[in-house]
Amino acid sequence: MDKYTDLIHQTFDFPTDEFQVVDDELQFNGIPLMDLIKEYGTPLKLTYLPKIGSQIQKAKRLFAENIEKLDYKGTYTYCYCTKASHFSFVMEEALKNGVHIETSSGYDMQIVRALHRKGKIDKNTYIICNGFKRERYRQWISELLNEGFVNCMPILDHLGEIEYYKENVNVKTKVGIRLASDEEPKFEFYTSRLGVRYDDVIDLYEQQIKPNPKFELKMLHYFINTGIKDTSYYWSELSRFLRKYCELKKVCPELDTVDIGGGFPIKTSIQVDYDYNYMIQEILRTIKRICAEEGVPEPNIFTEFGIFTVGESAANIYSVLDAKLQNDKELWYMIDGSFITNLPDAWALNQRWPLLSVNHWDKEYRRIQLGGMTCDSQDYYNSEMHSFQVFLPKIPKNEPLYIGFFHTGAYQEQLSGYGGIKHCLIPSPQHILVDRDENGELKHWQFAPEQTPESMLKILGYEVEA
The missing domain is CATH 3.20.20.10 (Alanine racemase)
Structure with a gap:
């Protein structure tokens, strides 16, 4: 069986200074991402301040x-x-x-x-x-x-x-x-x-x-x-x-x-x-x-x-909600977010970022297309910088798969309109800040929760129930 971990190690000189895998789960700059997911859920934007x-x-x-x-x-x-x-x-x-x-x-x-x-x-x-x-x-x-x-x-x-x-x-x-x-x-x-x-x-x-x-x-x-x-x-x-x-x-x-x-x-x-x-x-x-x-x-x-200063500090984490086989060869993983609204450079400029599975590195991998939550046909991600395709682990039965887009710290909120109105009313995800204390220990806190329906209704001119 070809495991996802084998694919990554064969394709890249892995691990790197910022990406490591411990117990088949990805860490980003020493941050155990699954711990944040368990505490905050997804979709999730995180910024690692150091x-x-x-x-x-x-x-x-x-x-x-x-x-x-x-x-x-x-x-x-x-x-x-x-x-x-x-x-x-x-x-x-x-x-x-x-x-x-x-x-x-x-x-x-x-x-x-x-x-x-x-x-x-x-x-x-x-x-x-x-x-x-x-x-x-x-x-x-x-x-x-x-x-x-x-x-x-x-x-x-x-x-x-x-x-x-x-x-x-x-x-x-x-x-x-x-x-x-x-x-x-x-x-x-x-x-x-x-x-x-x-x-x-x-x-x-x-x-x-x-x-x-x-x-x-x-x-x-x-x-x-x-x-x-x-x-x-x-x-x-x-x-x-x-x-x-x-x-x-x-x-x-x-x-x-x-x-x-x-x-x-x-x-x-x-x-x-x-x-x-x-x-x-x-x-x-x-x-x-x-x-x-x-x-x-x-x-x-x-x-x-600008990009050099802040770009590599951030990541966007998503859950794969389901898999859809749309014909003989196009298997879609549907995420709980949107490329058009959360990562607009992917849609507008064909920008690519490091994309890695957060968990299930010990599972078999498959070629997939990633689909966003909007109804727009352009809301997808299907190629990497090093390849014209995307590979991710198979989704185990009754177990969630989480994925991360990394180095997303520059321009994405500025272009998508943080906290405003977006295509199909997809909300801005919650935003978590991660830092280290004087002893080098990780600390994290919520900068902003996921955008609420009430905030959108108010912008759009609807009455909001008290």
């Missing part, structure tokens, strides 16, 4: 080691990209590890204020204000600046944005400019809709920033959707960006920082397939080489990591 800190410290360490190794003259600053997950427990855990903040909307400014009231940040924390800004966003940025948030830095996204700050900011202000990068060749559009055209950058500085003593241009920023990957496209865009930085630096002496937006990827399979150390070395070498060729000092470096 993983957030370990990811931040990993990037900081690798940058520090390579800056020293290569004798790089600039500094490194880690920013957390709030749009990946705005939850307070994520923000506070990240800030414990000495990060700064990158924002993308006006409401982020209210999160900044809430964090400041709680003493989680101070007025020296960098607030890198990105995005195309409507008036309310610009207003709240201006208010923070006027109140003494000295490192709140609006990143100009178009030529007219600075006019608002000229009229409404009363203090010396650091600003940045975002460059409009070219999109990946296979993308539908050639140039990003965000940022200032390369040809307009020097004029923007010379005509609107340099003549006004209120403003100091400190940062040049770029972002590419593919993230930091070892491709000719990435290195071409980075080099093009750095040439423009050097050109601008020669006429703007106070410019001293680059923000290389677009973050590190996370593991979408059980095995590690990305060399973070190599990529950091090559980024630093590329910057050093181009700056030396252009005769300008090496800039300070900011990164804004």
